[in-house]
Amino acid sequence: MEAVAVRLGTDAYSEASGPDSCVAETICRRCMDYPLTALHSFNRHFASRPLTTSELTLFLASMAAFNQHTIAGIAILAGRLSDELLPYDPVHGHEVGAYVLDAAVDEYGLRESRDHLELARIFAAHLGVPPAAVAERRNACVSATALGDALLGWYRSGTTAFSLGVHTASEVTSVAEFMSWHDIFLTFPEYRMSRDLPEFEYMRAHYIHEPTHIHHARICVAKYLDALPANGTLVREGAESYLALYQRMFHELDTLIFK
Numbered sequence: 001m002e003a004v005a006v007r008l009g010t011d012a013y014s015e016a017s018g019p020d021s022c023v024a025e026t027i028c029r030r031c032m033d034y035p036l037t038a039l040h041s042f043n044r045h046f047a048s049r050p051l052t053t054s055e056l057t058l059f060l061a062s063m064a065a066f067n068q069h070t071i072a073g074i075a076i077l078a079g080r081l082s083d084e085l086l087p088y089d090p091v092h093g094h095e096v097g098a099y100v101l102d103a104a105v106d107e108y109g110l111r112e113s114r115d116h117l118e119l120a121r122i123f124a125a126h127l128g129v130p131p132a133a134v135a136e137r138r139n140a141c142v143s144a145t146a147l148g149d150a151l152l153g154w155y156r157s158g159t160t161a162f163s164l165g166v167h168t169a170s171e172v173t174s175v176a177e178f179m180s181w182h183d184i185f186l187t188f189p190e191y192r193m194s195r196d197l198p199e200f201e202y203m204r205a206h207y208i209h210e211p212t213h214i215h216h217a218r219i220c221v222a223k224y225l226d227a228l229p230a231n232g233t234l235v236r237e238g239a240e241s242y243l244a245l246y247q248r249m250f251h252e253l254d255t256l257i258f259k
């Protein structure tokens, strides 16, 4: 492992406010300000009318294909972060990865709600799309399966810094998705949703928890770069790579469903 400048210690964990938290803030701000024109266009159209069952199948299967490897990937990323940092700081090195893992505890159903994959299946079934149709890769758009396949590798191989950038961008885009979709699915009576309906828990849980995930991802990046400041470029490259494929996926979905 290359010996890079390490400034990890108790203070670094108490408050992510060192010089490299500025770099982290720039990266997170770039993710939040990234022009997600395709997602915004998709969301505008999505809010204009209810989707048919076949359109919902395409949408839900695409989301499933795109997210297929993310939940397991988050746990793997947390471990990789610890492995990378512990040699530099055996006392506190594990805490950085824990921020990633804490943001994902909701995904595994260990806090408040059930496993998100189960919530997604219940949500889809209520909309008339059976689990097998959601899980069928051929029902997803091509760029959603491409992004899902890329995420499989991004979380597991390559540099940890790049993976952290991918993950951070993923958390940021999740908020942009669920804040809109939560309201859209409540708008149209054809979806037969209401805020307190058990079948709506999938939207409700993300609507509540995703903003916290961004906060934790931001802290994680700041603490990581405080330890390994030379890796800022790799974190940024990971975020940009994710955002480019994400943009392509929503452009394809927007075109297939609405144009």
Ligand SMILES: [Fe+2]
Binding pocket: 106, 107, 116, 206
């Ligand atoms: Fe989730």
Ligand SMILES: [Fe+2]
Binding pocket: 103, 171, 174, 210, 213
């Ligand atoms: Fe999240």
